Amino acid sequence: MSDMLLFSPMTIRGVTLKNRIVVPPMHQYSAEKGFPTDWHLMNAGKFAAGGAGLVIVESTKVERRGCGTIGDLGIWDDKFIAPLSRVAGFIKQQNAVAGIQLGHSGRKARASRPWEGDRPLERSAEIEDWDAWTPVAPSAIAHSERWPVPRALETQDVKDLVAAWGQAARRAHEAGFDVLELHGAHGYLVHEFLSGRSNQRSDEYGGSEANRMRFLIEVTEAVRAHWPDHKPLFVRLSVEDNAGWGPEQSARLATILKPRGVDVIDCSSGGISEMAPILGKEIKYNYQVPLAEYVRAHADIMTMAVGLIIHGDQAEQILRDKQADLIAVGREILNNPNWPMDAALKLGVEGPFRNVPPQFGYWLGTRAKRGFGTRPSTWQNGLREAGPEADRELT
Numbered sequence: 001m002s003d004m005l006l007f008s009p010m011t012i013r014g015v016t017l018k019n020r021i022v023v024p025p026m027h028q029y030s031a032e033k034g035f036p037t038d039w040h041l042m043n044a045g046k047f048a049a050g051g052a053g054l055v056i057v058e059s060t061k062v063e064r065r066g067c068g069t070i071g072d073l074g075i076w077d078d079k080f081i082a083p084l085s086r087v088a089g090f091i092k093q094q095n096a097v098a099g100i101q102l103g104h105s106g107r108k109a110r111a112s113r114p115w116e117g118d119r120p121l122e123r124s125a126e127i128e129d130w131d132a133w134t135p136v137a138p139s140a141i142a143h144s145e146r147w148p149v150p151r152a153l154e155t156q157d158v159k160d161l162v163a164a165w166g167q168a169a170r171r172a173h174e175a176g177f178d179v180l181e182l183h184g185a186h187g188y189l190v191h192e193f194l195s196g197r198s199n200q201r202s203d204e205y206g207g208s209e210a211n212r213m214r215f216l217i218e219v220t221e222a223v224r225a226h227w228p229d230h231k232p233l234f235v236r237l238s239v240e241d242n243a244g245w246g247p248e249q250s251a252r253l254a255t256i257l258k259p260r261g262v263d264v265i266d267c268s269s270g271g272i273s274e275m276a277p278i279l280g281k282e283i284k285y286n287y288q289v290p291l292a293e294y295v296r297a298h299a300d301i302m303t304m305a306v307g308l309i310i311h312g313d314q315a316e317q318i319l320r321d322k323q324a325d326l327i328a329v330g331r332e333i334l335n336n337p338n339w340p341m342d343a344a345l346k347l348g349v350e351g352p353f354r355n356v357p358p359q360f361g362y363w364l365g366t367r368a369k370r371g372f373g374t375r376p377s378t379w380q381n382g383l384r385e386a387g388p389e390a391d392r393e394l395t
């Protein structure tokens, strides 16, 4: 046991995370026709073996039209269950909890990969189902002048989509995932319903705030009908989107979602316009943490903090200050998949190698007993300072 909150276990419903460190969903652009590849197994596997309590697989699309770009993962058919179960199973074998995010890109679908310029794709022979991939949205309003005008969903299409999210949740359960996250952030479909800027519908899914929230509420209910009671449900929101949606609206929504079975709000920001809330401001550590703190305090719900959380002591302080209940480490864990082990060493947690599988945890532990490698490998200045004496000196 450790007195560090970051390394204290946490039980949500019937699922126990061994620590509070979460790998947030991160697209890998590596699926083939929606199916996971070896890359997904390796990618999720290395984070699970690195010691995170929960590994959430990237936004996995509930229908083909919802794919953001080439290489998105799919879960719109039962044929995806078996290949996804291999990824979930491997995460669990490493003693981590397997999570998956369900998503739909809405009007931001059919785009290039980020490193290819973040722009709409052009029709090519390579994309066989171009027309089936036409972007849809609450209203026929483009994301910006650089993006195509999406097709507005009919009321019946919206109801069919609600059912599609429910079916995707069933498949995620059957594939063996134990935590589900609904992607309601970053200007994708769910967020497009919430925002008055992108949702100008005149049916029951548009207009008032209550109507704009209706899609996500119905999605949550459909998901909960298929997602077992003992499994946690998270929702990611852009708690502040700089376009009319902010922490007050997010807290009101969280209050409505909690009795419908949502356990954690994953607090992100931006994405509905080209003006991210952080644009023009100094980008600093913890930039989204105040959003997690606000929702936690005002909606009496657990929150996950994410965004430029890089250091172990930084993560620990957020928990101690009761700003969030879980810590998501995104790009830093891309840099160092063993971040949980690194953080345990830095925080002086007893048994820092117990978070990782014995295949390497055992060897690192025996070496540490001899006084070597008791600090993260980047701690020292090189061979000159290396060795037990240097390690002891630094202690």
Ligand SMILES: Cc1cc2nc3c(=O)[nH]c(=O)nc-3n(C[C@H](O)[C@H](O)[C@H](O)COP(=O)(O)O)c2cc1C
Binding pocket: 024, 025, 026, 027, 028, 058, 059, 101, 183, 185, 186, 236, 268, 306, 307, 308, 309, 328, 329, 330, 331, 332
């Ligand atoms: C490569 C990459 C892919 C991402 N894909 C997703 C995604 O699938 N779903 C999502 O909600 N956020 C996605 N994000 C956002 C991250 O989950 C996270 O919120 C963001 O990187 C900020 O946290 P960080 O500063 O710790 O990286 C992605 C981020 C990166 C870097």
